[in-house]
Amino acid sequence: RTLLDHGTNSNKTKSNNNSNSYHRQWKQDLGRANVIVNVADGIVSHVTLLSDKGDTNKDNVPKSMGANNEKEEDEEEKKIDEELYEMLEILKRCKDEEGEDSVEEIQCRGNILSPGFIDIQLNGAFGVDFSNPNITQNDIIKNVSSRLPQHGVTSFCPTIISSSFDTYCKILPLIGPLCQCCEKEKDQGRNNDDNIIGANILGLHLEGPFFAISKKGAHSEEHIHDPTAATTTTTEDHQDHTAMKDTYGISMSSPKKNDGIVIVTLAPERPGAISLIKELSNQNVVVAMGHTDATLAEGIEGVTSGATLITHLFNAMNPFHHREPGMLGMLMLDDDDGSDGNDEIHNSVSTNKNENGPVTSDRNISKHRPYFSLIVDGIHSHPSAVKLAHRLHPNGCVLVTDAMSAMGLGDGTHTLGTMKVDIKGNRATVSGTNTLAGSVVSMDSCVKSYRKFTKCSVGEAIRAATLHPAKVLGIDNRKGRICAGYDADLTLLGVDELDVMGTWVGGKKEFDNISSAVCFGGSKKRKVEV
Structure with missing residues (x-):
């Protein structure tokens, strides 16, 4: 039950009565809850919770699989029979309404039905580099979108690293038209175009080039500059528009909805960055802080101005210091009033580096801690660091792969933008x-490692790859949950190891390994033919 944000809707959504209409039902027994999920035209029409018996820990097997006495066993047997009858009645009504051939029932065999994974930072995969100006739409759809569902991913944000003006001008118009779900006002549900396969492209993540050179990481220094570097105007408000146009070749007032841009990562301490953060956030573009030399106070100013995310926490930023906490200190802000008792630090805005502490001012701070993304591959951050971040802000973690083109290819030399990258094992x-x-890590591997490193619940690990990224993008009204009216983006996970068994995007099956699913064990087993 903790794995689902379930909802009910008594007024079932009617699907169109045509050859393309279909219903699918995902049925699971979590040991404490029987759930049936109805899908019509790519949308979850309703979710029925048939029993509510407490926690879903796999160690707590249902009483019907080992009751303490015959009386309890009989009572549980009766309850199961009643619930099974209700399930069959729901299925029968669906078949009566839609026709026998248009209804497909999928048995989940006691495994975990999760919302589809969302990766908001993917540089490339399977030989495709999104920062390569010579890529094609076919490369993206056939080689990346179509293969991500095998790792449970149903939506992602292609990420472009710091590049030249000419490269941006080639890539943004190429990928932008593929971003079918980036507009909040867009109709829910999956486009029925048969040419669209695999995971949805939610929008572009522009990682750079407004970075601190000292924290450039694998980004080319020749492309890094400040938001004001390319502008010739002195009006601060106009600098934002000019910086976007002179850097990416787009106008923030473009009728093209910013060419599909949904996230921009920048360093908040750079000249002109704060005014750009305000402008981007006003345009509903998510601003993330990363590749930064910022102090805690400068990070707070970024959040106050509209930034809501920290990009790959711990990496490409200053480490925690007891006199200057840096970006990690952002995770210690309180969600209710923005104060943890140290108002002197929280009310500070630093304009100069000071080894003895921050420079103070009277600026107010954000009332909410930012989300933070983590690359949980056992290489970018030590397991103890991952556990620390989870303990500080368990509802703020957004799992990302930050994977490059070599993901899925094995050892060798590959490219990331204009750089050559060596792959050996899991290290790039x-x-x-x-x-x-x-x-070169996959999202399903990140979910497994996050659960292992932090000792968190399965539900918490799944939310870090589903609900939390959906909230960051502001699309948690249609993605990231299994709820009536939400997109039918679903991933079936093995109950023990969280292996991906099946993936559906908008109700359409994109990956199927259900034959390997393992049922719950126990003293009693029943097989029901429907």
């Missing part, structure tokens, strides 16, 4: 250096 480094250059 800029050729000839020890500098990490993204990862």
Whole structure:
């Protein structure tokens, strides 16, 4: 039950009566809850919770699989029979309404039905580099979108690293039209175009080039500059528009909805960054802080101005220090009033680096801690660091892969933008250096590792890859949950190891390994043919 944000809707959504209409039902027994999920035209029409018996820990097997006495066993047997009858009645009504051939029932065999995973930072995969100006739409759809569902991913944000003006001008118009779900006002549900396969592209993540050179990581220094570097105007409000146009070749007032841009990562301490943060947030573009030399106070000013996310926490930023907490200190702000008792630090805005502490001012701070993304591959951050971040802000973690084109290809030399990257095992480094250059990890692996490193519940691990990224993007009204009216983006996970068994995008099956699913064990087993 904790794995689902379930909802009910007595007024079932009617699907169109045509050859393309279909219903699917996902049925699961979590040991404490029987759930049936109805899908019509790519949308969850309603979710029925048939029993509510407490926690879903797999160690707590249902009483019907080992009751303490015959009386309890009989009572549980009766309850199961009643629930099974209700399930069959729901299925029968669906078949009566839609026709026998248009209804498909999928048995989940006691495994975990999760919302589809959302990766908001993916530089490339399976040989495709999103920062390569020579890529094609076919490369993205056939080689990346179609293969991500095998890792449980149903939506993602192609991420472009710091690049030249010409490269942005080629890539943004190419990928922008593929971003079918980036507009909040867009109709819910999956486009029925048969040419669209695999995971949805939610929008572009522009990682750079407004960075601190000292924290450039694998980004090319020649492309890094400040938001004001390219502008020739002196009006602060106009600098934002000019910086976007002169850097990316787009106008923030463009009728093209910013060419599909949904996230921009920048360093908040750079000249012109604060005014750009305000402008981007006003345009509903998520601003993330990363590749930064910012102090805690400068990070607070970024959040106050509209930034809501920290990009790959711990990496490409200053480490925690007891006199200057840096970006990690943002995780210790309180959600209710923005104060943890140290108002002197929280009310500070630093304009100069000061080894003895921050420079203070009277600026108010945000009332909410930012979300933070984590690359949980066992390489970018030590398991103890991951556990620390989870303990500080358990509802703020957003799992990302930050994967590059070598994901899924194995060892060798590959590219990330204009850089050569060496892959050995699970480690990606800029050729000839020890500098990490993204990862080659998959999202399902991140979920498993996050659960292992933090000792969190399965539900918490899943939310870090589903609900939390949906909230960051402001699309948690249609993605990130299994609820009536939400997109039918679903991932079936093995109950023990969280292996991906099946993935559906908008109700359409994109990956199927259900035959390997393992049922709950126990002293009693029943097989029901429907």
